[in-house]
Amino acid sequence: MDKIPMTRAGFTALDDELKTLKTVERPAVIRSIAEAREHGDLSENAEYHAAREKQSFIEGRIKELEAILSLAEVIDPAKLSGSIKFGATVTILDEETEEERTYQIVGEAEADIEAGLLNIKSPLARALIGKDEGDSIEVKTPGGERGYEVVSVRFV
Template identity: 75%
Template sequence: MEKIPMTPKGFKALDDELKNLKVVERPAIIKAIAEAREHGDLSENAEYHSAKEKQSFIEGRIKEIEGMIGLAQVIDPSKLSGPIKFGATVKLVDEDTEEEKTYQIVGEQEADIHNGLLNIASPLARALIGKEEGDSVEVKTPGGAKDYEILEIKYA
């Protein structure tokens, strides 16, 4: 299997979620199932079926996170420098609108464009990889091509 690049912050978030699922959520749902079972006939017990469904979701998410953690390749951006690569925080300016944007290039599991976390597999991130401050990149978007100039690259 291919390694999953992840920042230390992204790895910690997954690890924290896994601990919460195992220590808080799993025991709570087991208790809820036991209580629902006490209400009698399971074939028409909505509480029981709802709790079992939630248990299935929790167990699936635990397996998913364990898989991601097992394949994680944690890359600490503070130890990097040079041209844009995974973990870089990049300040761009849209050459048409002069609007400035800042993104950190992260793994798929961490990506959240609304919080400036750009998936490394996205068209913009792929266009930025290997570039340096002052370079311009063209990114093809559904609305047409966009041109950006790279103003600043930071690794923190």
């Protein structure tokens, strides 16, 4: 399988989530299941079914995180330079609204647009890759094409 690029911060966050699921959440749900079993008839025991459902979610997330982390290729953006690429922190200017936004281009598993972490596979990130400060880009969005200017590129 292909490696999954991610920053050190993204790797650490996913690893911390995995540890929490294994050491806190999993034991807690096992206790909940045991307590619910003590209440008797499992066929009509809502607590038991809810706990089993939560256990299923936790186990699924653990498997997902283990798979992602096993394929992770941690990239240190501070060691990079040049035009925009994975790990770059980019400030762009919306040419229509004159609004500046700053994003770091990160891997799919760590992307969070609200936190300024832009998925490398997103249309905006794909349009930014290879560009430099001062370049303009056009991005197709559901609301039509948007124009942006690259204000700054940093690797931190």
